[in-house]
Amino acid sequence: MTELSCFKAYDIRGELGVELNEDIAYRIGRAYALYLKPKRVVIGGDIRLTTKALKLAFSDGLRDEGVDVFDIGMTGTEEIYFATKNLAMCGGVEVTASHNPMNYNGMKLVREDSKPISGDTGLNAIKALAESLPWKDNGATKQVSPRGQYQKISNLDAYVEHLLTYITPSNITPLKLVVNSGNGAAGHVVDALEIAFNKFNIPIEFIKVHHDADGNFPNGIPNPLLIENREDTAKAVREHGADMGIAWDGDFDRCFLFDETGEFIEGYYIVGLLAEAFLKKDTSGNSRRQKIIYDPRLTWNTEQIIKENNGEAIMSKTGHAFIKERMREEDAVYGGEMSAHHYFRDFAYCDSGMIPWLLVAELLSVKKQALSEMVKNRIAAFPSSGEINSKLENPKLAIERVLNHYSEQAVDIDYTDGIGLAFNTVNDSGSFEWRFNLRSSNTEPVVRLNVESKGNIALMQEKTNELLELLRK
Structure with a gap:
């Protein structure tokens, strides 16, 4: 049994001809059908030159397990999220490699109601089935009758x-x-x-x-x-x-x-803008405060905006599977990550790249302010480093070294995702607050650092440099 290395923590992604080809796409399609036992699945794909062939191979795997396939053509991932929910499908598949190099492709899988399928919610089980080929009997491929139908729709x-x-x-x-x-x-x-x-x-x-x-x-x-x-x-x-x-x-x-x-506006400040947009739009008359989910990398700006607009701020571990799960659990109206992923309750709790700019366009109109005006005060109030990646031989050891160095000085330590430490630094000039988050990548020997302060860009830059020197020691 050959291991399929294209399976990642949250999706499928691999180098063409090495980790992913039409045969593997067929196997994944058939394994998806065996695992979920869906009746109807919607499928779409991005513009990559190999997407159409991989999409059809995946569809053949589904159909050979008796699943009806509805192909909505060239799409973005969120169109599959929407179609799965809107068309009451049993699942959805987007063939895409997003921003990966030309020689890559991949797949993003969801089940009914556009619920994500990641490592611990089915992806590992699908991987095991795709590797073990249970539809093979002494080399012959078992056929399910009747074979699933294939239909193009919009x-x-x-x-x-x-x-x-x-x-x-x-x-x-x-x-x-x-x-x-x-x-x-x-x-x-x-x-x-x-x-x-x-x-x-x-x-x-x-x-x-x-x-x-x-x-x-x-x-x-x-x-x-x-x-x-x-x-x-x-x-x-x-x-x-x-x-x-x-x-x-x-x-x-x-x-x-x-x-x-x-x-260019860092994604962190867009999370605050969208939180404000939703909280100001809440005209339900319900006394229950709307909940906003956010990730732990950079937090202070988001938390303050939510508080000022009478929302409830809820921190979640980084990553689409965690954010979506927490949003469903809390029935949150919006969730945002500084990496430019934005999630919406009325969009099946999924992420969209179209809804955010529509909301900001409306904010520009209603507030009658330029976008630079909207964010400059927030950037000044909470200057941040942005995410800085460091490739290290031993990320775990480096994070432990940083934690040991700073833990006694910290006024708060949070372990939601990696380590998040907050400080109140006092010197002759007064009291200055700053914080950082440090976390490991799930897929490579990289640590990701984010630093922010309250209104002190020089302190933020000084602490960023200090942390990087210690990390890369």
Whole structure:
């Protein structure tokens, strides 16, 4: 039995021809069907050149176990999340490698109601079945009768209609937005939204950059987290005098925002903006406070905004499976991670890269403020380092070294995800608060550091340098 190395903690991802091919996709499809025993599954895929073949191979595996397959074509991951719930499917599959290199592809799997399937909620069991090939009998492949049906359908109109429920169209004032799809899957949704905006007289004008879907990625793999991938969006914002820039990764489950000067806005501060948007929108008249989920890497800005807007702040371990599970448990209206993943209760508790910018566009209109104005005070109040990755030989030992060094000085230690330590540093100039979070990667020998302070950028920078020196010792 050969181990399938394409199975990761939360999804399937592998190098083409080495870790993933059509035969492996078939095996995973058949294993998914054996494990979940679904009747109907919806499938879609990104724009990568190998996606269509892998999607059909996966579908064949499903169909050979008697599952009916509904193919919604070229999609972003969130379109599968929405379709699974909206069409009352037993499960959903997106074939995508998101922002991974050209020679990679993968899959994201959900079950009914778009509940995530990760390592401890079924992915490891699917992996074991795909490796052991229980449908083989003395080399012959068992056939299930009747074989499942395959049908192409569209769910785009219903998806776009749902997206528009997050805003009040009459609130929107004229806006010019730069949208950079990175030649990924987002462009077709932008086009559909543009048609809907015209229909409802929503005065938003799009400036489209790298808009056409192209699996050759002529402008590079769409990953706006990389600094070198941001300039095209920033430049277009400045050239066109736009109110905001939006860029997506390949399967557009994450969006990244730029203010009207072309400045990239760290995802941490977007979490605060969206928390505020939801809490201000709550007109239910219910005395119960709306709950907001957030990750432990950077927290103070988010916590303060939630408190000021009468919400309830709930910290969760980082990662989509943990956030989604906690959101369902708490019935939270919104959950946000600084990595640009944003989750919504009315979107089957799943993440979306389209809903966030719609909400921010409405905030721009209602508050009548530039985006830079909205975030500059928050950045000044809680300056942060952003996530800094260090590749180390022994991450566990490095984290222990940092904990031993700082634990006695800390006024609070949190172990929700890695270690989170907060401090109240007193010197001749007064009292200064700062904190950091340090956590290991699930998939590589890397530790991730985030540092923030209360209103003191010099202290934040000093402590960041101090921590990095100790970490990399």
